[in-house]
Amino acid sequence: MKIPISMSDIPAPAPTAPPSRPIKKLSLTELINKRREEHFRSHSSGECIDLTDDVSPSSGSSHAPSVSKLQESVQPPHITANNVSSSPAPVSGRQPAPIVETRTPSIQEIRDLMRQRPSSTSATSSLIPNISPPPSTTSNSTSSSNQSISKSSSRRKNCSIGMASLEMFISPIPDGSQPASTTKTTPPTMKRISCNADVFRRIITPTAEISVRDPSLSPSEGRRTRRVVRPPNPQGIGAGVDDVAAQLHDQSRALPEPLEDPGVAPTTSPFVIPVEGEMEVQSTYAHKDVQLLDATMDDMLPSEGLQGVTESIRSLDLHERSRSPEVDINVDQVGVSPLERIREDGYLEAIPVSADLMEHEELESLEMLVDDVSAESVEQALVSVDERRDVDEENTGVNMRGTRALTKRTRSKSTGVSGDSDQERLSVLMQLEASDGEAGEADHPISINSSRTISSHTSSRQLSQSPVSAGPLGVSVVDGGHATSVKQLEDGVEYYIGGYPVVTWNSYSQAQRLMPPKYRLAIDLPHEFQDRVNALPQSYRDSPQATVLFEAMIDEAMDDELGAPPISVINEVTDEGAPPWEFVYTNQMWYGEGVPPPDIKNLKSCGCVGRCDPKSKTCGCAKRQRHHLKRYIANNTIPDTWNGVPFLYDSKGSLQFFGMPIFECNDFCGCDEDCPNRVVQRGRKYAVNIKRTETKGWGVFNGPKKIPGGSFIGIYAGELLTVEESDRRGMLYNKFGRTYLFDIDFYYMGAVATYSVDAYHAGNFTRFLASLFYQNHSCDPNCEINPCYINEANIEKPLLTIFTRRDVEPFEELSFSYMGCIDDDMISKAKNAKKSNDAVYAECHCGSANCLGVLFS
Numbered sequence: 001m002k003i004p005i006s007m008s009d010i011p012a013p014a015p016t017a018p019p020s021r022p023i024k025k026l027s028l029t030e031l032i033n034k035r036r037e038e039h040f041r042s043h044s045s046g047e048c049i050d051l052t053d054d055v056s057p058s059s060g061s062s063h064a065p066s067v068s069k070l071q072e073s074v075q076p077p078h079i080t081a082n083n084v085s086s087s088p089a090p091v092s093g094r095q096p097a098p099i100v101e102t103r104t105p106s107i108q109e110i111r112d113l114m115r116q117r118p119s120s121t122s123a124t125s126s127l128i129p130n131i132s133p134p135p136s137t138t139s140n141s142t143s144s145s146n147q148s149i150s151k152s153s154s155r156r157k158n159c160s161i162g163m164a165s166l167e168m169f170i171s172p173i174p175d176g177s178q179p180a181s182t183t184k185t186t187p188p189t190m191k192r193i194s195c196n197a198d199v200f201r202r203i204i205t206p207t208a209e210i211s212v213r214d215p216s217l218s219p220s221e222g223r224r225t226r227r228v229v230r231p232p233n234p235q236g237i238g239a240g241v242d243d244v245a246a247q248l249h250d251q252s253r254a255l256p257e258p259l260e261d262p263g264v265a266p267t268t269s270p271f272v273i274p275v276e277g278e279m280e281v282q283s284t285y286a287h288k289d290v291q292l293l294d295a296t297m298d299d300m301l302p303s304e305g306l307q308g309v310t311e312s313i314r315s316l317d318l319h320e321r322s323r324s325p326e327v328d329i330n331v332d333q334v335g336v337s338p339l340e341r342i343r344e345d346g347y348l349e350a351i352p353v354s355a356d357l358m359e360h361e362e363l364e365s366l367e368m369l370v371d372d373v374s375a376e377s378v379e380q381a382l383v384s385v386d387e388r389r390d391v392d393e394e395n396t397g398v399n400m401r402g403t404r405a406l407t408k409r410t411r412s413k414s415t416g417v418s419g420d421s422d423q424e425r426l427s428v429l430m431q432l433e434a435s436d437g438e439a440g441e442a443d444h445p446i447s448i449n450s451s452r453t454i455s456s457h458t459s460s461r462q463l464s465q466s467p468v469s470a471g472p473l474g475v476s477v478v479d480g481g482h483a484t485s486v487k488q489l490e491d492g493v494e495y496y497i498g499g500y501p502v503v504t505w506n507s508y509s510q511a512q513r514l515m516p517p518k519y520r521l522a523i524d525l526p527h528e529f530q531d532r533v534n535a536l537p538q539s540y541r542d543s544p545q546a547t548v549l550f551e552a553m554i555d556e557a558m559d560d561e562l563g564a565p566p567i568s569v570i571n572e573v574t575d576e577g578a579p580p581w582e583f584v585y586t587n588q589m590w591y592g593e594g595v596p597p598p599d600i601k602n603l604k605s606c607g608c609v610g611r612c613d614p615k616s617k618t619c620g621c622a623k624r625q626r627h628h629l630k631r632y633i634a635n636n637t638i639p640d641t642w643n644g645v646p647f648l649y650d651s652k653g654s655l656q657f658f659g660m661p662i663f664e665c666n667d668f669c670g671c672d673e674d675c676p677n678r679v680v681q682r683g684r685k686y687a688v689n690i691k692r693t694e695t696k697g698w699g700v701f702n703g704p705k706k707i708p709g710g711s712f713i714g715i716y717a718g719e720l721l722t723v724e725e726s727d728r729r730g731m732l733y734n735k736f737g738r739t740y741l742f743d744i745d746f747y748y749m750g751a752v753a754t755y756s757v758d759a760y761h762a763g764n765f766t767r768f769l770a771s772l773f774y775q776n777h778s779c780d781p782n783c784e785i786n787p788c789y790i791n792e793a794n795i796e797k798p799l800l801t802i803f804t805r806r807d808v809e810p811f812e813e814l815s816f817s818y819m820g821c822i823d824d825d826m827i828s829k830a831k832n833a834k835k836s837n838d839a840v841y842a843e844c845h846c847g848s849a850n851c852l853g854v855l856f857s
């Protein structure tokens with residue numbers, strides 16, 4: 001029996017802030033129980049929802065089976081001849097009267113078709129051949145020519161302001177007898193360790209924090225950290241540590257004696273990986289992959305140290321896993337602050353430490369320490385660095401003027417010390433390092449660099465081949481030649497000082513770009529859970545338990561939306577407990593066959609520290625955004641009154657202009673996670689609910705609070721497909737009247753799509769957004785899709801991000817135009833489309849006075 005849910009039943013949000021998701025990751029079972037409790041609280045019927053009931057799925061009982069039953073006992077559905085037509089009838093243009101297939105294919109049938117792996121030989125034929133093509137386009141249709149016809153003749157052209165649009169087709173229907181291609185390219189092996197600037201800044205000295213992060217976590221969520229607390233043990237390099245570690249240990253011995261006896265034995269050097277101690281697990285992971293990784297780390301740590309961990313994680317094929325964890329390796333100073341450690345250890349004083357890594361007092365202390373540094377050694381280091389820069393500059397043509405100017409400026413600014421002082425020289429040295437990287441894009445060239453760094457990218461090859469000759473104070477620049485520095489850069493090591501690998505943020509992030517990008521393959525979409533639910537009796541899927549389960553499924557996928565209010569599923573209209581279990585709930589993009597991986601090599605990023613200043617002339621991201629806005633400024637789309645700040649977000653994170661590409665800061669930028677140019681990547685902040693409508697299927701509705709205009713709502717997540725694949729799928733979707741395809745054909749791209757997003761098999765709540773046309777803005781959808789680039793340099797592959805165009809009232813339905821702003825041409829096409837037999841051209845129920853009557857034109 002269905003428990004009625006009314007709007008008043010929606011749990012009221014906390015008075016101050018909407019309910020946030022817990023920091024701790026809950027298992028699906030825990031999420032279900034949590035949702036169940038919420039339903040208990042919010043429904044007065046008192047009906048017991050017992051997820052622990054041991055009810056056979058085949059019994060037809062409306063009671064929910066246990067979760068274990070869901071997870072283990074239920075087999076995926078098997079398509080039989082009962083629900084699949086077994087008599088394919090090839091389509092030809094000569095077929096007389098159209099016969100419209102009204103049966104909606106099963107989820108499994110659709111999935112098989114999309115994946116080109118029919119579960120039954122007749123699955124394809126049952127869906128397509130019984131339908132004759134629209135009369136106007138049948139004459140020369142063939143399967144082979146179909147795609148190009150579809151592309152050239154049926155793709156919607158965007159209106160002038162350039163909106164992405166839902167895919168639609170009026171092309172001939174393919175010959176269903178043509179076998180679909182079964183060729184699959186083997187996905188490249190993907191390995192990647194990623195971290196952002198915040199993480200990087202913790203890579204200062206060894207020990208002892210290893211974070212394992214689910215890929216769906218947003219940067220703002222922080223890390224699920226397993227902190228490994230180990231007492232220092234410089235001698236304790238385990239048996240698995242090879243010559244590299246031994247050599248490193250020797251190097252640390254070769255360093256000069258401490259200037260002051262700290263009173264305690266040096267606890268650690270950057271190269272000694274403590275191996276003993278207690279391990280404290282701070283978080284729990286429900287997902288087996290993460291647990292597996294944990295176990296792997298457990299095994300690796302004792303014998304191989306962090307270097308071993310790094311290498312081993314690199315060698316893991318993380319991408320093979322559909323929910324592969326993202327691994328951050330943080331190598332942190334244990335206990336006291338870096339500077340104190342330097343003082344205790346004595347021999348590290350001359351190693352430049354980044355200004356941005358240190359608190360102000362620490363910086364002052366460093367300056368005091370620098371007084372003790374030998375002038376000769378610093379001079380030597382400066383000369384070496386200068387020489388290297390000259391070589392680099394000549395070889396690369398990189399404009400280093402900024403650096404030199406900075407050097408001069410710094411020298412003249414040196415306080416109370418003569419121009420030749422060690423302090424000044426060291427300062428110059430620090431800045432030379434700091435200003436490297438993307439010339440002209442580093443906003444704060446003074447930032448950067450701890451050379452008390454052992455990078456997770458320091459390879460044994462480099463360390464063993466580097467003829468380290470520590471000077472009297474441990475400062476020496478090793479191997480500054482251009483040829484090898486390129487090699488070093490690949491591993492994130494810029495050069496060595498005193499045997500210590502120097503890894504700057506820029507060199508580190510550049511090295512990261514050289515690694516294969518991390519992304520998800522559509523073929524790995526995990527549908528097992530949905531398949532099992534679909535194998536349950538319809539009575540279960542119509543029960544309140546299904547609602548609870550669906551909400552829990554959403555919760556589980558919301559790890560990348562820290563602070564996002566939970567989504568409720570509400571149905572006051574039909575008996576369905578939840579929307580069809582046809583898709584994997586995800587906020588991510590899944591790459592289809594033939595879609596290239598994200599281009600991170602050519603991705604521009606900024607070297608800003610802290611929060612990017614939109615007015616900055618040197619912020620690489622501000623410059624890029626400004627560049628892409630030129631055309632809108634030129635054609636007055638952006639009004640004169642605009643204050644000229646290039647970021648499209650205001651200080652509250654609201655989008656100021658629509659229909660323009662957004663370029664957010666990315667994983668390779670130096671700025672912090674709360675940078676004003678990071679909005680989409682921080683996830684949804686507003687409450688929305690998925691609710692059944694009378695006439696439009698499931699829709700998305702605002703929660704109890706007004707959403708201001710310009711607010712980020714969500715990414716139109718799903719599979720990223722080539723248009724060819726999208727065309728193929730679209731022809732099927734058209735037949736059963738629901739489509740989730742979205743062409744990425746924004747105006748500034750020339751309005752020709754190369755890729756599409758399909759949210760049928762995978763997506764989030766945005767896939768339920770309804771359509772509302774707007775013609776000259778007389779009809780008023782409250783949301784709009786905007787292209788947004790984050791970790792992608794390929795202009796053809798923006799994220800489709802949904803923002804509110806205006807304030808959205810409490811409980812108002814969210815909608816956007818599937819066709820962008822419509823023009824006269826579209827209106828006439830819409831009228832023709834009305835005559836089509838394709839079910840997707842169903843009557844529009846948007847309720848607008850200007851409604852065209854059909855959903856697509």
Ligand SMILES: C[S@@+](CC[C@H](N)C(=O)[O-])C[C@H]1O[C@@H](n2cnc3c(N)ncnc32)[C@H](O)[C@@H]1O
Nearest residue numbers: 696697698737738739767768770771844845846
């Ligand atoms: C992207 S889906 C939206 C979610 C869909 N309502 C569902 O239940 O899954 C697009 C489909 O929703 C339905 N739809 C959306 N807006 C509509 C409207 N204004 N009138 C009628 N049907 C609409 C159509 O079936 C359309 O193909």
